[in-house]
Amino acid sequence: MLGLLKTFAEEIAGAEKVRFKTGYFPYTEPSVEAFAKHPQLGWVELGGAGLFRPEMLEPLGVKVPVIAWGLGVDRLAMFKLGLKHIKDLFAQDLKTLRETVIRW
Amino acid sequence: MASVEVSKKDLEKLMGMEIVIPKLEEDLFDEKMELDHYDDKTETLVIETEYDRPDLLSAEGIARQLRLYYGKQKGLIKYDFKPAKARVRVSKEMKKYRPYAHYFIAKNVRMTEELVKQLMQIQEKLHEVYAGNRKLASIGVYDFDKTKPDYEYKPVKPKEIKFTPLGETTEMNGIEVLEKTEKGREFAWLLEGKDKYPLLVDSTGRVLSMPPILNSEDTKVDENTHNLFVDVTGTDEKTVRMITVILATMLAERRASIEKVIVEEGSKKFETPITEYEEKTISVELVNKMLGLELSQEEVVKLFEKQGFDAKKKGKQVKVTIPCYRFDILHEADLVEEVACAYGLNSMKPKLPNVFTIGEKHKIEKTTDVLRELMIGLGFQEIATFILSNSKSFEEKVRVGEKILKLKNPMSEEYDCLRNTLIPKLLEFLSKNKHYELPQKVFEAGDVVVFTNKGEEKTRTEKRIAGVIISADAGFTQAKSFAESILRNIGVKPEFEAKNYDTFIIGRSAEIKHGKKVIGIIGEIHPQIITDFELENPIAVFELRIDELL
Numbered sequence: 001m002l003g004l005l006k007t008f009a010e011e012i013a014g015a016e017k018v019r020f021k022t023g024y025f026p027y028t029e030p031s032v033e034a035f036a037k038h039p040q041l042g043w044v045e046l047g048g049a050g051l052f053r054p055e056m057l058e059p060l061g062v063k064v065p066v067i068a069w070g071l072g073v074d075r076l077a078m079f080k081l082g083l084k085h086i087k088d089l090f091a092q093d094l095k096t097l098r099e100t101v102i103r104w
Numbered sequence: 105m106a107s108v109e110v111s112k113k114d115l116e117k118l119m120g121m122e123i124v125i126p127k128l129e130e131d132l133f134d135e136k137m138e139l140d141h142y143d144d145k146t147e148t149l150v151i152e153t154e155y156d157r158p159d160l161l162s163a164e165g166i167a168r169q170l171r172l173y174y175g176k177q178k179g180l181i182k183y184d185f186k187p188a189k190a191r192v193r194v195s196k197e198m199k200k201y202r203p204y205a206h207y208f209i210a211k212n213v214r215m216t217e218e219l220v221k222q223l224m225q226i227q228e229k230l231h232e233v234y235a236g237n238r239k240l241a242s243i244g245v246y247d248f249d250k251t252k253p254d255y256e257y258k259p260v261k262p263k264e265i266k267f268t269p270l271g272e273t274t275e276m277n278g279i280e281v282l283e284k285t286e287k288g289r290e291f292a293w294l295l296e297g298k299d300k301y302p303l304l305v306d307s308t309g310r311v312l313s314m315p316p317i318l319n320s321e322d323t324k325v326d327e328n329t330h331n332l333f334v335d336v337t338g339t340d341e342k343t344v345r346m347i348t349v350i351l352a353t354m355l356a357e358r359r360a361s362i363e364k365v366i367v368e369e370g371s372k373k374f375e376t377p378i379t380e381y382e383e384k385t386i387s388v389e390l391v392n393k394m395l396g397l398e399l400s401q402e403e404v405v406k407l408f409e410k411q412g413f414d415a416k417k418k419g420k421q422v423k424v425t426i427p428c429y430r431f432d433i434l435h436e437a438d439l440v441e442e443v444a445c446a447y448g449l450n451s452m453k454p455k456l457p458n459v460f461t462i463g464e465k466h467k468i469e470k471t472t473d474v475l476r477e478l479m480i481g482l483g484f485q486e487i488a489t490f491i492l493s494n495s496k497s498f499e500e501k502v503r504v505g506e507k508i509l510k511l512k513n514p515m516s517e518e519y520d521c522l523r524n525t526l527i528p529k530l531l532e533f534l535s536k537n538k539h540y541e542l543p544q545k546v547f548e549a550g551d552v553v554v555f556t557n558k559g560e561e562k563t564r565t566e567k568r569i570a571g572v573i574i575s576a577d578a579g580f581t582q583a584k585s586f587a588e589s590i591l592r593n594i595g596v597k598p599e600f601e602a603k604n605y606d607t608f609i610i611g612r613s614a615e616i617k618h619g620k621k622v623i624g625i626i627g628e629i630h631p632q633i634i635t636d637f638e639l640e641n642p643i644a645v646f647e648l649r650i651d652e653l654l
Contacts, residue, residue: 002454020449021133022441024154024432030394030441032449035133043129043138051394053437065394067457090488094537094544097485 001067005034013079029053047071105152106229110163112147114218118167134448135169156432162226164357172412180414180425183356188364188375195258196370202302204341205257206348206376207365210332210355230347241338241347242316246323248331251306259300267311268321287318346431348377353429379428386439387421394440407446472549475569478590484547484571489529492519497528501636503606507555522553526570534574535637543575570647580612580628583644624648
């Protein structure tokens with residue numbers, strides 16, 4: 001699970017430093033939150049993940065461990081494009097939009 | 105998540121060590137906490153904690169967890185509560201009003217400014233997060249020396265209640281408290297329709313409080329208080345018990361001496377706080393399997409001790425004793441997480457799973473991407489707006505016509521409904537960009553929510569793409585040629601059937617169809633709407649339903 005999260009953070013967001021925090025979600029245990037270091041904003045959360053709790057899987061008859069994760073696409077984009085504010089992605093200014101360079 | 109404010113110096117004193125902020129920021133991550141920010145002028149930290157850890161809602165709890173993490177302490181902390189002397193008689197009638205009540209006495213409390221702040225903060229957080237805003241449980245703190253045990257907790261008719269509420273100067277009866285005081289008005293709903301109100305009195309008949317509303321001014325805590333009497337009353341036994349233990353251990357961490365209290369309810373007699381040191385067993389194999397590690401039994405034992413648990417080898421398993429202030433350990437999975445915290449997630453080597461599967465984009469995403477590229481090819485700039493919008497735009501300005509879904513409790517008027525078409529947001533965008541030259545061609549591809557009154561959710565989420573053109577010569581024909589162009593490129597030959605809408609100029613709009621399916625609409629925006637959006641040029645628009653194009 002940590003490997004997957006690290007890959008998303010590094011390959012898509014282009015994060016140089018990734019750190020994990022133990023988290024809490026009602027349906028997963030253990031749970032994790034992945035953070036990446038933004039040059040201006042410090043540690044920014046990219047999303048949460050975890051192993052599904054056994055009582056979630058039992059009624060479905062699943063006997064193997066299940067990894068689940070949810071990452072904010074906006075956050076990943078923010079990192080990749082070097083934006084300081086997430087609302088820049090939802091910019092309402094035509095000139096800004098026309099001039100934003102999408103690096104890939 | 106809850107935000108807990110603590111003073112750096114206070115935390116250092118409780119931890120018995122100095123704090124270096126950047127290092128603490130990284131270490132907090134291992135113990136389910138996050139440093140929200142540090143104000144170096146006031147030397148205050150704001151730490152975010154998770155919902156499954158009520159024990160971390162104050163400096164004392166955080167310090168305790170960090171002392172364990174940094175190795176200043178290890179193993180189970182067993183709190184030694186002194187034998188009970190004082191007694192509270194709970195009337196049997198309370199079952200109808202606010203049945204559960206737990207108590208304790210804290211002696212030799214040093215009422216520092218920091219402790220007062222932490223006590224107020226933890227009460228606020230516990231009430232808000234765990235006690236349903238006082239409904240399930242509420243806390244009362246009193247100056248023990250201003251009271252005379254033993255106590256009585258009983259329901260009393262509102263007009264027969266008489267005391268000076270906290271912060272007031274005159275005596276009031278129960279009804280007056282609810283009407284004339286700020287807290288009374290705020291929480292009166294908790295006592296609505298009740299013929300009697302709960303009252304806590306001492307042996308002289310002096311009122312300590314009227315739970316869950318307000319304490320009395322006479323027994324209030326101030327900087328001279330040395331001994332505290334604490335009550336937690338409520339309608340949920342588990343919550344009442346949990347809060348009592350958390351508060352008692354919190355004050356114990358401040359070196360106060362905690363004395364138990366006897367609670368008598370008819371023939372039932374028990375002592376509170378009720379602390380439990382539950383035992384559980386976990387297999388080392390399971391820990392390693394779930395975490396992907398190769399820990400030995402000894403290492404697992406040490407890691408549990410690092411988290412404040414007692415741990416012993418038991419065959420191939422480890423038997424642990426859970427601290428009395430932890431209320432989140434339900435199953436083995438929770439114990440595995442404790443090992444993960446102690447080991448440190450950032451000490452683990454991330455590995456990709458050994459699974460070979462093939463991934464593919466969903467058909468609707470592929471189609472949407474093609475349509476977006478075609479729009480860009482035709483010179484349209486893509487924009488992204490929010491799915492939440494304001495209903496005035498939809499109902500009054502653009503007159504969309506169909507039923508729009510509104511939020512029951514919106515945080516702001518700006519975002520009080522779910523969009524059921526992309527058009528109003530595009531018009532809003534144009535009105536924010538009047539200062540740029542024309543022509544302007546803008547599009548958006550995204551989800552809208554349509555009310556259908558069918559099925560479990562009574563709605564349908566649709567993916568749509570809409571383009572808008574504003575210029576001196578924008579018109580139906582121009583929009584039609586764009587729409588046809590992109591549809592032709594994905595192999596759809598559309599038919600245009602004239603149809604009138606309130607949004608468009610009569611005779612200058614149509615429904616776009618493909619066979620029997622309605623795949624979109626197209627038209628010239630009505631001049632009144634153009635003026636309402638403070639624009640001055642003709643606008644043509646089309647919107648396609650991508651789901652119908654697959």
